[in-house]
Amino acid sequence: MKELKAYKIEIFGLSNNTHDFNFTFDDDFFSHFENSLVSKGKGTCDVILTKTDSMITLNLKVDGTLELECDRSLELFDYPISVSKEIIYKYGDEEKELSEDVFVILKGEQEINISTFLYESISLEIPMKKLHPKFEDEFEGDEMIYISETDKESQEDSTDPRWEALKKLK
Numbered sequence: 001m002k003e004l005k006a007y008k009i010e011i012f013g014l015s016n017n018t019h020d021f022n023f024t025f026d027d028d029f030f031s032h033f034e035n036s037l038v039s040k041g042k043g044t045c046d047v048i049l050t051k052t053d054s055m056i057t058l059n060l061k062v063d064g065t066l067e068l069e070c071d072r073s074l075e076l077f078d079y080p081i082s083v084s085k086e087i088i089y090k091y092g093d094e095e096k097e098l099s100e101d102v103f104v105i106l107k108g109e110q111e112i113n114i115s116t117f118l119y120e121s122i123s124l125e126i127p128m129k130k131l132h133p134k135f136e137d138e139f140e141g142d143e144m145i146y147i148s149e150t151d152k153e154s155q156e157d158s159t160d161p162r163w164e165a166l167k168k169l170k
Contacts, residue, residue: 004032007115012108014051021047025064025118032115037123040067043081045118056089056105058114062121070132077132081125087117 007023023045030036043064050057062083067076085101089112092104105112 004029004113004115007118008111008113009047009049010111011049011051011056012110014049016051016053019049019051021049023047023114023118025122029115029119033119036119037126038066038068041065041122043122045114047114054091056112058087058089058112058117060085060087060114060117060121062118064122066122066126068126068130070135071130072135073132075132079126079130081122083121083125085117085121087114 009021024043025045026042027040030038030041041064043062046061048059048061050059060083062081062085065078065080068079069076088102089105089109090098090102091107093106094104095106096104098104
């Protein structure tokens with residue numbers, strides 16, 4: 001995955017306060033990521049950056065639509081997404097990732113690029129089973145098989161004689 005210049009936030013000159021940033025994404029954004037699950041989509045990302053002496057907190061709010069292909073009918077449809085995510089950057093002596101949403105950056109870091117976080121947040125919103133909205137009303141679970149009491153009794157009565165012979169060996 002590439003980091004895109006349009007999604008950089010210059011943090012060096014920012015005061016210790018809250019700052020708002022707005023970004024948009026479209027088909028061109030997804031083309032920069034190899035083997036992307038999404039090739040078409042559009043939306044906005046609102047970022048509220050809170051800077052203090054010891055850390056930076058980013059609150060991302062992503063809204064948009066993705067063009068997905070239905071797994072059943074192979075029709076294209078627009079899938080709405082809405083994501084809220086918080087990312088924390090702490091200042092330290094060496095850069096490292098403490099968890100998926102907490103990072104350590106150097107005190108003199110000039111900028112933060114959110115393109116990777118934006119892409120990952122969007123990709124995680126894609127459902128495992130992509131169904132066109134016209135199939136929403138259909139039952140999505142596996143077929144259930146009901147066995148009546150008479151069926152259970154007939155199954156118990158028809159035990160294979162080989163099993164009976166094995167039970168005697170116990």
